[in-house]
Amino acid sequence: MGSLGLALSSMAAARPTPSLASFPSVPLSNNKYSASLHSSDSLETSRASFCLEISCHRRLPAELRWKMSAATRSGPVVAVAKPEPLKIIISGAPASGKGTQCELIKKKYGLVHIAAGDLLRAEIAAATENGKRAKEYMEKGMLVPDEIVVTMVKERLLQPDAQENGWLLDGYPRSLSQATALEDLGIRPDLFILLDVSEGILIERVVGRRLDPLTGKIYHLKYSPPENDEIAARLIQRFDDTEEKVKLRLKTHHQNVEAVLSIYKDVMLKVNGDAPIEDVFAEIDKALSSILEKKSKTDSSSMAAGMTH
Numbered sequence: 001m002g003s004l005g006l007a008l009s010s011m012a013a014a015r016p017t018p019s020l021a022s023f024p025s026v027p028l029s030n031n032k033y034s035a036s037l038h039s040s041d042s043l044e045t046s047r048a049s050f051c052l053e054i055s056c057h058r059r060l061p062a063e064l065r066w067k068m069s070a071a072t073r074s075g076p077v078v079a080v081a082k083p084e085p086l087k088i089i090i091s092g093a094p095a096s097g098k099g100t101q102c103e104l105i106k107k108k109y110g111l112v113h114i115a116a117g118d119l120l121r122a123e124i125a126a127a128t129e130n131g132k133r134a135k136e137y138m139e140k141g142m143l144v145p146d147e148i149v150v151t152m153v154k155e156r157l158l159q160p161d162a163q164e165n166g167w168l169l170d171g172y173p174r175s176l177s178q179a180t181a182l183e184d185l186g187i188r189p190d191l192f193i194l195l196d197v198s199e200g201i202l203i204e205r206v207v208g209r210r211l212d213p214l215t216g217k218i219y220h221l222k223y224s225p226p227e228n229d230e231i232a233a234r235l236i237q238r239f240d241d242t243e244e245k246v247k248l249r250l251k252t253h254h255q256n257v258e259a260v261l262s263i264y265k266d267v268m269l270k271v272n273g274d275a276p277i278e279d280v281f282a283e284i285d286k287a288l289s290s291i292l293e294k295k296s297k298t299d300s301s302s303m304a305a306g307m308t309h
């Protein structure tokens with residue numbers, strides 16, 4: 001089920017506050033779509049604002065989304081549509097900082113973080129058949145076979161929270177076949193972020209990485225140490241975070257990375273991942289803000305065009 005929120009602002013300058021009942025109902029209901037009008041109790045004296053929630057059982061066609069208009073007795077109505085949510089892929093070698101940046105992106109942009117490695121570790125923790133098979137590959141630093149990973153990621157991506165809030169795909173696709181599987185589903189990101197980190201730094205990051213099992217927060221003994229002794233005491237290390245295993249993971253990464261990059265050349269942002277965490281995020285943040293701005297401009301002009309027809 002999809003949903004679209006429209007904010008309707010009615011300017012009633014210098015007139016008494018209109019009551020909700022004085023607004024005509026907006027004819028937006030048929031067998032596919034239904035609408036409900038909510039108003040806040042605290043209407044200001046010169047301005048009323050309402051929120052129109054439209055629920056639909058199928059995805060609203062773009063044409064209908066922009067052609068919806070409404071009028072009130074007290075003045076013109078401005079309809080503001082939410083821009084399409086962001087769809088982002090983040091990629092890079094093992095320990096290049098993908099998970100760290102995802103935490104910051106998620107916090108600021110509210111995207112749903114989908115990490116292939118985390119989904120696999122959840123299968124391992126649940127001792128499923130897929131988890132048992134996946135662990136054999138992960139211990140050798142190899143890619144887990146597509147028949148496990150592709151469906152797992154696809155199902156997560158298509159869940160309503162990711163569709164409505166946007167998604168941040170971490171560590172997927174990692175091979176040409178995985179990228180092709182996304183393309184075949186018509187799933188394409190707005191931006192493909194590549195964290196570029198020198199090899200010596202990667203090994204140091206892997207070996208010093210620790211995880212807080214309670215909060216999921218990623219630490220590094222040198223670069224992001226735990227805030228206090230209590231947290232330090234409960235930190236754990238991932239089973240594949242040894243120097244020996246990271247070398248195997250790096251080898252797998254090098255064998256596949258070019259083929260994946262070739263699919264996303266036109267939407268790629270290469271970031272210097274050797275830089276401090278905040279600097280890496282600043283660059284990503286700038287790119288994401290600019291995409292969102294473009295999306296809302298495109299959406300507004302489509303809406304204006306739709307309303308004049």
Ligand code: AP5
Pocket residue numbers: 092093094095096097098099100101116117118120137138139141142143144145149170171172173174178205206208209210218219220221223224249273274275276277278280
């Ligand atoms: P996965 O869990 O995805 O591991 P990875 O790609 O090796 O990446 P990491 O999680 O190790 O690192 P990261 O880039 O998130 O870095 P982080 O932010 O933690 O995959 C594990 C395995 O699962 C794979 O080997 C494979 O077997 C399997 N798998 C996963 N996806 C698959 C797929 N699509 N297909 C098939 N198999 C798949 O940072 C690392 C450390 O550095 C931290 O301690 C952090 O604090 C520190 N740090 C981060 N940024 C900075 C910075 N800028 N400066 C200083 N320190 C930093």
